[in-house]
Amino acid sequence: xxxxxxxxxxxxxxxxxxxxxxxxxxTSLIPDAYTSPDFHALEQERLFARTWVPVCLGSDIxxxxxxxxxxxxxxxxxxxxxGSGELRAHHNVCRHRGARLCDGAGKTDRLLHCPYHGWAYxxxxxxxxxxxxxxxxVASDARFDRSEMSLHAVRVAQWAFxxxxxxxxxxxxxxxxxxxxxxxxxxxxxxxxxxTRRREYTIAANWKLVAENFVEYYxxxxxxxxxxxxxxxxxxxxxQGRGKYSGLCTWPVGSDTADGGWKGLPPAPGVQGRDAExxxxxxxxxxxxxxxxANHVFVLIARPEGPERTxxxxxxxxxxxxxxxxxxxEADIDTLIGFWDTINREDIAIVERTQCGLRNPAxxxxxxCHRFEEPCHRLQNMVxxxxxxxxxxxxxxDAETARRLGPPYGAT
Ligand code: FES
Ligand SMILES: [Fe+2]
Numbered sequence: 003x004x005x006x007x008x009x010x011x012x013x014x015x016x017x018x019x020x021x022x023x024x025x026x027x028x029t030s031l032i033p034d035a036y037t038s039p040d041f042h043a044l045e046q047e048r049l050f051a052r053t054w055v056p057v058c059l060g061s062d063i064x065x066x067x068x069x070x071x072x073x074x075x076x077x078x079x080x081x082x083x084x085g086s087g088e089l090r091a092h093h094n095v096c097r098h099r100g101a102r103l104c105d106g107a108g109k110t111d112r113l114l115h116c117p118y119h120g121w122a123y124x125x126x127x128x129x130x131x132x133x134x135x136x137x138x139x140v141a142s143d144a145r146f147d148r149s150e151m152s153l154h155a156v157r158v159a160q161w162a163f164x165x166x167x168x169x170x171x172x173x174x175x176x177x178x179x180x181x182x183x184x185x186x187x188x189x190x191x192x193x194x195x196x197x198t199r200r201r202e203y204t205i206a207a208n209w210k211l212v213a214e215n216f217v218e219y220y221x222x223x224x225x226x227x228x229x230x231x232x233x234x235x236x237x238x239x240x241x242q243g244r245g246k247y248s249g250l251c252t253w254p255v256g257s258d259t260a261d262g263g264w265k266g267l268p269p270a271p272g273v274q275g276r277d278a279e280x281x282x283x284x285x286x287x288x289x290x291x292x293x294x295x296a297n298h299v300f301v302l303i304a305r306p307e308g309p310e311r312t313x314x315x316x317x318x319x320x321x322x323x324x325x326x327x328x329x330x331x332e333a334d335i336d337t338l339i340g341f342w343d344t345i346n347r348e349d350i351a352i353v354e355r356t357q358c359g360l361r362n363p364a365x366x367x368x369x370x371c372h373r374f375e376e377p378c379h380r381l382q383n384m385v386x387x388x389x390x391x392x393x394x395x396x397x398x399x400d401a402e403t404a405r406r407l408g409p410p411y412g413a414t
Pocket of ligand 1: 098101120
């Protein structure tokens with residue numbers, strides 16, 4: 003394969019033929035998908051502008067009037083709660099002459115004001131003020147109706163602690179995209195977990211390398227020596243149902259060591275049976291990773307900032323009852339974030355190193371190992387679907403795969 007491929011090739015099924023094969027036969031996604039500005043631009047439109055994209059946590063906009071500005075596929079979007087606390091999202095562009103309305107995050111009593119000429123919008127997007135643009139100042143034969151000047155709406159929905167937006171009005175709903183993941187995680191009181199630590203990272207690598215690295219545990223022994231006692235390779239299993247996600251689990255989670263671990267804080271109330279002994283991992287396509295344990299959740303939200311650059315917000319979520327039950331909850335949570343921060347930095351270093359390798363045109367893709375890399379193959383094929391304009395929700399493991407590679411107590 004000649005590299006780089008021409009732009010048209012990224013829209014042709016033939017280009018991806020080797021990755022479409024069953025994973026035992028497959029070659030990984032074309033390296034240009036991680037390095038090419040053309041691929042990145044197409045991916046923004048064909049993937050990010052057409053699917054549900056995780057953008058923030060529900061707690062970032064906890065109450066009425068809270069808003070935060072996010073970016074998806076190059077569009078700036080205001081995500082907010084209206085006066086009744088309901089989620090809303092609007093394109094962050096004034097309907098007058100197109101100024102950007104808001105920056106950052108904040109809280110407003112009632113209206114968002116455009117900084118240019120003062121048009122104002124309520125949190126439902128309705129245009130409420132157009133200074134000097136009133137009957138008597140508009141020619142009698144010129145029609146001007148404020149009710150036609152609402153902000154352009156964006157679809158928004160929340161599952162558990164994650165808020166998603168979707169720029170495509172015709173895409174299937176968020177429930178379809180998540181598939182059976184909410185049911186699989188229904189044993190955890192996810193709505194009650196709250197953010198207790200946050201970290202920011204910038205990564206000199208494509209967002210897909212971050213996602214793929216999250217879902218394969220082939221790299222554990224060499225990259226995460228301190229994680230091995232807590233989450234041994236042989237305790238990892240596939241945990242895959244229908245939905246736009248790649249899932250796996252660790253069972254049973256090992257005890258903490260001097261390097262840290264996941265068991266310091268008491269478990270959240272009501273987490274029982276295998277859930278209490280497991281860690282559940284899911285990369286929610288395209289850009290959120292969640293690691294759910296009995297006593298905390300670690301969340302990553304990645305944001306592509308170019309073909310070779312990604313920013314990432316990381317959160318520790320814990321349950322108020324776990325904190326109340328601990329003699330020193332702050333120290334327990336510090337241990338958790340310290341442990342995760344170490345793991346995440348190890349992941350970032352190897353992902354950046356992979357990005358460097360992928361730039362070399364001598365590399366044209368590599369073979370994938372079923373036991374460990376089927377979750378990567380699944381994600382790569384979701385990317386290919388998007389590039390080719392194929393809308394589908396991937397199926398879960400068949401019974402034989404679940405029996406062979408799923409947890410020994412069954413697939414759930
Ligand atoms: S561009 Fe917003 S009020 Fe003029
Ligand atoms: Fe890792």
